[in-house]
Amino acid sequence: MNEHDDDVSMSGHEERKELAAGLPDWGRLAVPIPPHTGTYYGESDESEGAHLRDYWRAVRKRLWLVVGVVVLVTLLAAIYMGRQPDVFVAQTRVQVDLEIAGASVGAAKNQSVIINNPVNDPTYFNTQLQILTSPGLLRRVAKTLDLEHNAAFRNTQTGGGRSTWRSLMKTIGVGDPAAPLTAPKDELPLTSSVAPAVSREDLAEARRLAPYVNALQAGLRVEPVKETRTAGYVKDTRLIDITFRHQDPQVAAKIVNAIADTFVLANLEKKTETNTSTGDFLQRRVAELQSQIRSGEEQLANYAKNNQIITLDNEQNIVAERLTGLNRQLLEAENERKLAEASYRAASEPRAAGAIADSTSKAVDDARSKLDELRQKRSKLATRYTDEYPEVVEVDTQIAELEKQLKENRGRATNTALTNLETRYRQTLAREESLRAALSRQRGETVTQNDAGINYRIIQQEIATNRNLLDGLLQRSRENDVVLAGTPNNISVVDYALAPDYPVGPRRTQGVMLAFLLSLAFGAGLSLFLEYLNDTVRSSEDVETLLHLPALSVIPTAGGTVGRLLPGARALQRRRHQIPTGDERPELLLNVDQRSPLAEAYRHLRTSVLLSRAGQAPRTLLVSSSLPSEGKTTTSINTAISLAQTGARVVVVDADMRRPCLHKIFDQPNGQGLSTILSSEMTREEMLAAVRFHEPSGLHLLGAGPVSPNPAELLGSEQMRNLIAALSSKFTHVIIDSPPIVSFTDGVLISTMVEGVLLVVRGGKTPRSVVRRSRQVLSEVGAKVLGVVLNNVTLQRDDYYYYRYYHSYYETKPDGGVAAEA
Template sequence: MKASRELVKSDSDLTSIERSSDSSSTPHSYNYGVDPNAETEVNLLDYWRAVRKRLWLVISIMALITMLSIIYVARKPDIYQAGARVQVDLENNAALVGKTPYVFGPANDPVYFNTQLQILVSPGLMRRVVKTLDLEHNPNFFKGSSAQKRSTWQTIKQMAGFGKAEPPTVADKLPDDLPLGATVPAATSHDDRAEAKRLQPYVGAILGGLKVDPVKETRGLYKETRLIDISYTHTDPEVAAKVVNAIAETYVFNNLERKTETNTNTGTVLQKRIAELQQTIRTDEERLVNYAKNNRILTLDASQNTVVERLGSLNKQLGEAEGARIEAEARFNEAKRPGAATALTEADQLKANESETKLADLRQKRAQLMVDATEEAPEVKEIDTQIAELDRQVKEVRSRKSNTLLMNLETNYRQSFAREQALRKLFEQQRGETGSQNEAAINYRIIQQEIQTNKTLLDNLLQRSKENDVIMASKPNNISIIDYAMAPEGPIGPNRTRTVFMALFLSLGLGVGFALFLEYLDDTVHSTDEVERLLHLPALAVIPSAAASGRRRLLAAPGGLQKRNGYHSDNAELLMNVDGRSPLAEAYRHLRTSVLLSTAGRAPRSLLITSSLPGEGKTTTAVNTAVSLGQTGASVVIIDADMRRPRLRSIFGLSDRAGLSSILSSDMSEADMLALVSKDEVSGLSVLTSGPIPPNPAELLGSDQMRRLMAALQANFNHVVVDSPPVTSFTDGVLIASIVDGVLLVVHGGKSSRHVVKRARQLLNDVGAKIFGVVLNNVNLQSHDYYYYQRYYGSQYYKSDVEEETERASA
């Protein structure tokens, strides 16, 4: 058990680790290749972890809401439903509209059917039902049956299947002598607002439980029927049945009452209209006879009227004259175009054609002479004289004939226009004479048509009056009750089991949603996945908390921390020295390996360990990292650069004397600098404390003396570990980050804010610092996010010697 189980042997040769020069082979280098878009990826495992982390919250919400729903449904009374069915045929209005009755089909008048559905749920009909059943004096209508007064516990037992449903008993039933087939008394106060206001609560209660649905057939071709189902739900089965039957009976009676009243009114209107038409017909016949005598109308036959015949003849002549005028006008306008009259003249004048023939011969002859002679030759001049004379004669003939033709066409046009105007004047005169003569005949025909129309209408009204008398004598009703309602034997609701399961699932969704909402509000860093996704940096190590690593057991065990190390404190910073197999030691050895492999070619000589805010464990990480590096046999010096809150002197039990501030505030030589470095015999580390706290730490840490100090220490030690203040609070750490080989950023698991950590990373990147990665510190391994690490560090293989001794002592 005491054999060495160190990860790296303490051999000085191990201080120089061979690496490949290829940076791509170092997965934990500061240039960490994380996809920037990975932050937006949706990972279902993250949701599951968020819910699992708050599993008891989800279970509590589910238990609370489910229990409340059980109590709620257990206190609700049973609901009973009774139903009746009525048939609605198409209304026969033959006496009103003069049509033959027809059978109501599936596509016949849907407006009428929908109107009946609305009448069934009208407040007026419900008020008549309330008065018919005397619901105002029935306490059982609102109170419910006595069967619903059983305890909540009995209902819960029945839901679980350990109790039997009790048969409904009614204390105050409605009167059993309700006439289901008799006539319901007519309502006498439809317009009484006071009564309507008084009955409004009862009407609302009925409408709240009433359901009216048309019955649809699913087996035949036509899905629609003439049936309507009326159902009503109530806590008392007897009340439900009585109310449904009362609604059906009242509805049927109201329809019959309305039809009877309508037929009576129709008969009155028909009789009045018939008397008016008879009087009108007699008056119009007398007026027709007197009109014929006064206007000497003997016949209305148009074939025997000469005035009309002459008007037709004039109309025909006027049409012919108008056509002749249009033709003459067209020819005259065509002749007025340039060249048109000349073309017409040439066609009729043979003399002009002969002259042109001679003129062509002379021109041909002149052309022959011009072959051997000139234009000054006598024979050529003679021919030119003849050509000019013939051309003048041709033009004179053409002009004279053209003028003559235009004059003839104009004369013809004017004659045609004058004849048309004369015939139009005669036509208008004859038409006026014809209109005067026929006006009396037209009025005579109008009076005749009015008399004939009134006689036809009178015959129709007499026929309708007879049909209405037959309808009134038979008292038909197109609405009838098919099935009456019976008191239901068992309740239809509430479905308590379904309600409870719905509440269970809804509460599950609410609990999960609330857990995810809390996870959304949680701005802290919890896992290595979040570190790599949010910061785009590798998570070099996960350091468990002291409680999770069994620190209490180490301190209480024989030969514990005080006895082994000789310290008079139980500082957690030096738990690395307690046992090399403890979870903390394994975590820091893992961090050491990641640091040594973080750069290509050689191990980093100088290392800055800082955090974003105070209290994240940077000093603890710096001390234990330095100890783990020293365990490899390398010489390690740790510098307390946190001159605002120094802690190394208390950890290592060093006196408060000169330190870092003394070196930076003076011009010491390298030997004087190294003389201030103290050696801790227990841990094997060299320690340079902060020294007296200066008023200006940032100016000292950014000075050239600090660079000289770092160069001197790197020349005399294998590794230089610097503990600096938080980078977001002070600029000290940012100044040091630019002169070291790399930076470790310590993040407190479950406490450090994501935005603050990202800001710290940005500050380090702005000065060109090489961030090796992130150390997730003080992690609770009992959390679901670190289940793997819990198994790794808590396995039997990695138990420390002290733990095994403690277990044997307790056994």
């Protein structure tokens, strides 16, 4: 060791002596302390149930979640209520008196009976309330006001400030109901054999107006008149208030007045339905008779005209003259047909086809003339040249093309001529047949003309009879109109609505406050639910209540303590104590402020360990955990450092032979170690010689050594017991770091060889069931569990508020000094 190393070693010993000054020799402490019983921890005079403060802590622990929910929901509610348009209410009042039976036309001619019979039906008033909101009545209102084309009504019902909110609601699946499905093409019959039910046109109209009827029903409210003060229904009255809510005050007043007028009119139509039906029947019958009379007169005139009836004496001469003319025309048609037939048959002969084409087609004549010229030219060239001469070949080609063209023209000309002759023949034949049929009909008409006078007189008698019936129906129709005019209506409008001046909603402040309260309750409930789902060990109270073990200490997270050093102090301290840096190095007590909560927590753990047994502090300790990454190695080292600060000789043994890390933390060689000792026969001196002293920390270290294929067999051997005995004879405290208990049996085997076991639990991470299992395993083998070390706990939580008080106790004064201790 060089001079610099000697200085560092001496300074390290001096620091440890200063830290140990004033502390008692805990290794020689022999104060009788009552042992912990199995029922001490977890039992209390108070009830173990939840208290209001527990609920408050659970909510406060997730205060930002509650605040976030409240702010988000309240903000959305405020935006939504702010985008809601003003709503106006218009009111119309109608009066429904006792029903009076209508009048009907009397049975006797020119008599009518008027019956006034008040009917006091208790269900009649409630029936009228239902009729006011029925789709049929509202459909008439929609048609009367033409709401389909009313821009003021459609814009407020389909658009406006609610489009964004409706889109958001539709996105998450709770928006407006889906549009009605399109009606199928093949529908059930809408009429029966008895009487028509509803036409397809009415059904189509009802579907088209359905959105407007739904909008009217949504804004409509019908109820008996109420008292202004008590808001209760007024007794012994037959007044009905009709109110309608809408964003446009003019539209609201117009619609509610239209509903009242339509209601009054519909009631009157219902009361006069019988007489109206009678009047409709009479009007239809009158129209039918008038149509029959006009038709009869037209039939009589046409009959006389068609039969040439001017006078009944001259009708036979006219028919005979018509028959003679048809005979003459038929003879002429037969002669024309015979000539056309002869020409067509002659042209159909094969020998006559060429002659017909040559005589009828100019194209054929031109082609023949040109062909003759080419043949003459060919004859002249043949006398001078051979057949292969180019000019001769060209002429031959032209002759061949012209002959082909001539043949095609002849064929077309022949077909055209034959078609024309055939058409002429068929026309003459059709004319002959038509005249023959007309002659046959005329002969039949001539036979029936003798009855023309009788038929003429019959038509005249039918016209006279219909005129008599028409006069009687007109008289009955006038009587029915008199009855309809005298029918009373028991429903009337008392007060029509005026356009309201002030809106009645929406209640924006109440809506926002309700959203605030509901979101607050939901956020609190959500935080309590998350707290209920959290099945981890979170506080010392959980340890004592669930495991019935003492919580020896609560180790806070190191992130908040290292930052208390001045800038660069941590790196300087590492260099000073020769502690290597790296991502795998834990936070050791040598690197933190000794006034930090982390250092105080390990001093508290040291005190708890030294006072954990009556008479004498435990010399051999096993530090283990239930699961990996709970901080057992860090706790082992820091506990050893804290004990070494009292001046005691402490050795740390790395018994985690599956994942050894002690040599990495202190940057020590791992060629020989625990596995070497346990796998070979060594004397006590040879065992102790394998222990190395780490001067910066003041600890003696025994690494795990090379990785063994059977660590459980080695750790459970008699050699392991001999090693522990040898170490405890030389060192004040032996700290053994073992693998997790639940995962491997290594720690369980070692727990039977030591005087005490420290169980490290990571706060807020380790499940309670796993910790209970570890406690059960250790109890089954008879291990002496001293207590639980709750590691890596966040001091900001309410469960550890006393550590925050300690932290603030050492806060630096504004002038740079330290607050005086009380």
